[in-house]
Amino acid sequence: MAMxxxxxxxxxxxxxxxxVFAIACAMATAxxxxxxxxxxTLAGQSMIRSDIRATSPATVPVIQGLLxxxxxxxxxxxxxAEKGETVQEGRGFLTPPEALDxxxxxxxxxxxxxxxxxxxxxxxxxxxxxxxxxxxKIVHAGTGNNLAEAAAPAYLHTPxxxxxxxxxxxxxxxxxxxxTAEQPGVNKLRxxxxxxxxxxxxxxxxxxxxxxxxxxxxxxxxxxxxxxxxADLVIVYQHNHVFGNHAFSTIFTEGMQERLAPNDWLKxxxxxxxxxxxxxxxxxxxxxxxxxxxxxxxPIFYDLGNFIFNxxxxxxxxDEPMSWESVVASVQFQGKKLQSxxxxxxxxxxxxxxxxxxxxxxxxxxxxxxxxxPSPATGARAGYILQRLADASKxxxxxxxxxxxxxxxxxxxxxxx
Numbered sequence: 085m086a087m088x089x090x091x092x093x094x095x096x097x098x099x100x101x102x103x104v105f106a107i108a109c110a111m112a113t114a115x116x117x118x119x120x121x122x123x124x125t126l127a128g129q130s131m132i133r134s135d136i137r138a139t140s141p142a143t144v145p146v147i148q149g150l151l152x153x154x155x156x157x158x159x160x161x162x163x164x165a166e167k168g169e170t171v172q173e174g175r176g177f178l179t180p181p182e183a184l185d186x187x188x189x190x191x192x193x194x195x196x197x198x199x200x201x202x203x204x205x206x207x208x209x210x211x212x213x214x215x216x217x218x219x220x221k222i223v224h225a226g227t228g229n230n231l232a233e234a235a236a237p238a239y240l241h242t243p244x245x246x247x248x249x250x251x252x253x254x255x256x257x258x259x260x261x262x263x264t265a266e267q268p269g270v271n272k273l274r275x276x277x278x279x280x281x282x283x284x285x286x287x288x289x290x291x292x293x294x295x296x297x298x299x300x301x302x303x304x305x306x307x308x309x310x311x312x313x314x315a316d317l318v319i320v321y322q323h324n325h326v327f328g329n330h331a332f333s334t335i336f337t338e339g340m341q342e343r344l345a346p347n348d349w350l351k352x353x354x355x356x357x358x359x360x361x362x363x364x365x366x367x368x369x370x371x372x373x374x375x376x377x378x379x380x381x382x383p384i385f386y387d388l389g390n391f392i393f394n395x396x397x398x399x400x401x402x403d404e405p406m407s408w409e410s411v412v413a414s415v416q417f418q419g420k421k422l423q424s425x426x427x428x429x430x431x432x433x434x435x436x437x438x439x440x441x442x443x444x445x446x447x448x449x450x451x452x453x454x455x456x457x458p459s460p461a462t463g464a465r466a467g468y469i470l471q472r473l474a475d476a477s478k479x480x481x482x483x484x485x486x487x488x489x490x491x492x493x494x495x496x497x498x499x500x501x
Contacts, residue, residue, distance in 0.1 A: 120244040120245055120418075120419065121244070121416060121417070121418050121423065122154050122155070122242070122244040122245055122247075122316075122317070122416070122417050123152070123153040123154050123155070123414055123415070123416050124153055124154065124155040124157065124247070124317070124319070124364065124414075124415045124416075124417070125151055125152065125153030125155065125156045125157065125191075125412060125413070125414050125415075126157050126158075126364070126366050126385060126388060126412070126413040126414075126415065127150070127151065127156070127157065127158045127192075127388065127391040127412050127413075128158070128368060128371070128373075128388040128389040128390040128391035128410045128412075129158065129159045129161040129199070129323075129368035129369075129371060129388075129389075129390055129391060129392075129393075130158045130159065130160055130161060130162075130187060130192075130391050130392040131161040131162060131177065131201075131390065131392055131393050131394050131395055131456070132160070132161075132162060132179055132183045132186065132187065132392045132394055133162065133177070133178070133179050133183070133394035133448055133452055133453055134179065134180065134182075134183060134186075134394070134448070134452075134453040135180060135182035135183055135185060135186045136183070136186045136392075136453070136457065137182075137185070137186050137189060138182070139450070139453040139454060140453070140454050140457060143457045143459075144186075144189065144190070146457075146458070146459050146460075147190045147457070147458060148189075148190055148191060149460075150412050150428065150430065150458060150460065151190055151191035151192070151412070152191070152414075153191075153414060154242050154243075154244050155193065155194055155240060155242065155247050155319075156190075156191045156192050156193055156194065157192070157194045157195070157196075157249075157319065157321075157366070158187070158192055158195060158196075158391055159195065159196040159197075159198070159199055159251075159321065159323060159368050160179075160184075160187070160195050160196070160197055160199070160213070160217075160224075161177065161199050161201055161323075161368070162177045162178060162179040162183070162201055162204075163177065163178060163179070163201060163202055163203070163204045163205045163209035163210070163212065163213055164178075164179055164180070164181055164183075164184070164205075164209065164212040164213040164216050165178035165179065165180065165205055165209065165212065166181065166212055167180075169205060169208065169212075170446075171204060171205060171446060176204050176205075176445070176446040177201040177204050178204060178205060178209075178448070181212075181216040184216055184217060184220050184222060185220065187222075188220055188222060192222070193222065193223065193240060194222075194223050194224075194238075194240050194247065194249055194319070195217065195222055195223070195224045196224070196225060196226045196249065196251035196321040196323065197213055197214070197217070197224050197225070197226045197227040197251065198225070198226025198227055198234070198251040198252055198253040198270050198271055198321070198323055199226075199253055199270070199323040199368075199369075200253060200255065200256035200257055200258070200261075200323065200325060200369075202226075202227050202253070202261065202269075202270050203257070203258045203260070203261030203269060203270060204258070206260070207267070207268050207269075210227050210228075210229075210268040210269060210270075211229070211268060213227065214227060214228070214229070223238050223239065223240040223249065224238055224249075225237065225238035225249040225250060225251040225271075225321070226250075226251025226252060226253065226270065226271050226321065226323075227263065227268070227269065227270050227271065228263055228268065228269075228271070229268045230263060230264065230265055230266060230267065230268065231262075231263040231264055231265055231269075231271070231303075232265075233263070234263035234268075234269065234270060234271035235250075235252075235263075235271045235303050235304065235307050236307065237249060237250050237307055237308075237310060237311035237314070237315070237318075238250075239311075239314065239315060245315075245316035245317065246314070246315045246316050246317075247315060247316065247317050247318075247319060248311035248312075248314065248315035248317070248318045248319065249318075249319045249320075249321065250304065250307045250308055250311060250318070250319075250320050250321070250362075251271060251320075251321040251322070251323075252270075252271040252272065252273045252300075252304055252321070252322050252323070253270050253271070253272055253273065253322065253323040253324070254272065254273040254274070254275050254296075254322060254323070254324045254325065254326050255275065255282070255283060255284035255324060255325030255326040255332065255369070256283065256284050256285065256325040256332060257270060257272050257283070271304070272300065273296055273297065273300045273301065273304060273322065274296070274297035274300050275294050275295070275296060275297065275326045275349065276294065276295055276296075276297055277291035277292055277293070277294050277295075277329055278291055278292035281297075282294055282326050282329065283326075284325045284326045284327070284331055284332040285331055285332070286331050287329070287330050287331050287334055288329040288330075289329065290329075291329045293348065293349060294326060294328075294329070294347060294348075294349035295349055296349065296353050301353070301356070304320075304357070305356065305357065305360040308320060308357060308360040308361045308362055309360055309361055311361065312360075312361035316419075316420070317363040317364070317417060317420070318361055318362050318363050318364075319362070319363065319364045319365075319366065320357050320362040320364070320365045320366075321365075321366055321367070322354075322365070322367045322369075323367070323368055323369045324346075324350060324367055324368075324369040324387075325369045326347065326349075326350075327342045327343065327346075327347045328342045328347055330342075333401055336401045336402050337401045339404075343370060343372060344372065344374070344476065345374055345375065345386070345476065345479075346367075346374060346375075346386040346387070350367075350386070351377075354377075354379070354384050354386075355379055358379050358380055358382045358384070359380075362382060363382055363417070363420070364382065364383055364385075364415060365382070365383070365384040365385065366385045366388060366413075367385060367386055367387050367388070368387060368388060368389070368390075369387065370387045370389065371387070371389050371390050371393070371402060371407060372387060372389050372406050372407060373387060373388065373389040373406065373409065373410050373411065373469070373472065373473055373476070374386035374387035374389075374476055375473065375476035375477035375478070375479065375480055375482065376413075376425070376473070376476075376477045376480065376482050376493060377477070377480035377481075377482055378422075378480070378481075378482055378493070378495070381421075381422055382422070383413075383415060383422065383425055383493075384480075385413060388410060388411065388413065389406075389407070389409070389410035389411075390407065390408070390410055390432060390456065391410065391412070391430070391432075391458055392432075392456055392457060392458065393407065393408065393432050393455070393456030394452050394453060394455060394456050395455075395456060396441075396444075396445045396446075396447065396452060397440045397441070397442050397451075397452075398442060398443070398444070398445040399445070403434070406472075408431060408432040408433070408434050408456070409429070409430070409431055409432070409461065409465075409469045410429070410430055410432075410458075410469075411427040411428060411429050411430065411469065411470070411473060411491075412427070412428045412430060413425060413426070413427055414426045414427075414428070422495060423495075424492065424493075424495065425492065425493040425495070426490060426491070426492050426493075427470065427473065427484070427490070427491045427492070427493070428460065428489070428490055429460070429461035429465075429466045429469035429470055429489065429491075430458045430459065430460060430461055431458070431459060431460075431461045431465060431469075432455075432456045432457060432458055432459075433454075433455055433456065433457055433459075434455060434456070435455060436450065436451040436452060436453065436454035436455030436456075437450050437451060437454045438450035438451045438454070439451060440452070460489065461489065462489050463489075466488075466489040467486065467489075470484065470486045470491045471486065473491070474486065474491070477493075482494075
């Protein structure tokens with residue numbers, strides 16, 4: 085026999101109040117995401133080799149002054165080494181755990197860990213960096229204990245909304261540095277020139293145009309779609325060294341023009357990422373300042389160059405005046421609508437304190453720790469940096485309005501919505 089239960093008036097009233105409360109919460113959340121103004125600050129890569137609070141304390145307030153925003157982002161272009169861990173062969177862009185404390189004190193609360201130096205201490209380095217970032221509650225993406233973790237969006241929850249980050253890297257990844265189903269590593273986007281993988285480690289004369297690997301691209305696009313469902317805004321980061329069909333070292337040693345702009349494959353790929361749901365795309369790797377495009381109302385920063393550049397003096401082929409100049413971008417959204425983009429030029433000091441070691445690429449000394457630190461550019465040099473960025477952005481239909489030491493990207497009703 086079926087049993088019929090009748091609700092009491094009290095239970096009915098409680099249930100009704102619960103429904104009303106749930107609707108009110110949903111409306112409040114929707115209202116917040118539509119009305120809150122949020123500022124996202126994007127800096128160049130941070131190739132940091134020490135705790136700058138200890139090695140260059142006078143620089144700390146200068147750096148803090150450059151990084152104002154609800155979300156402050158950079159890429160950690162190094163791997164964390166615990167005490168006693170060193171690299172005797174191969175690349176060794178190592179940094180102590182305390183360098184993360186320095187980055188946090190500067191204002192960074194969102195980091196990409198995906199880069200060609202993430203695997204410089206192999207699996208230990210990947211796990212060190214994740215562990216130390218987690219212990220400091222720094223939100224990060226781009227590496228993991230397996231491919232699923234490395235590809236997964238990370239979420240930064242702020243009073244003004246939730247920001248997702250998906251991060252990957254392409255080119256110059258150390259063999260074995262890519263995350264797999266069972267191995268820690270980087271979320272790698274393979275780039276193919278015909279039937280060859282273009283790792284940017286050697287010249288590929290006559291090879292077909294570059295295209296993203298289908299499996300990798302589908303994984304990254306799906307991560308963007310997933311993030312779109314759980315975040316108010318989605319940032320997509322890529323650490324890229326693949327330009328045309330020449331090795332990265334060839335392009336920079338020979339000063340080829342292609343080092344100054346994204347390759348065609350990258351433009352098509354970033355558009356696909358925006359189509360999948362990215363709100364901001366930001367890249368490093370050149371390491372030079374590239375142009376900015378506004379595509380479907382979403383900014384694409386093709387390369388923001390360097391923010392902290394503790395690069396060894398042995399790496400002469402990426403040491404040119406433009407390597408020591410960049411901008412910090414401040415992107416403002418009102419809900420989902422792009423409101424403004426301002427750009428503040430910076431300069432980095434190529435000469436550190438003490439004596440450089442020009443023979444040992446793994447040396448870590450006072451000169452290295454105190455070179456490549458940012459400060460605001462002013463006067464003629466600020467104008468030059470901003471004009472160079474304006475010229476690099478023109479091919480994308482992007483106009484910069486320069487006013488002294490600051491520039492604004494001119495938005496209109498079409499490209500801001």
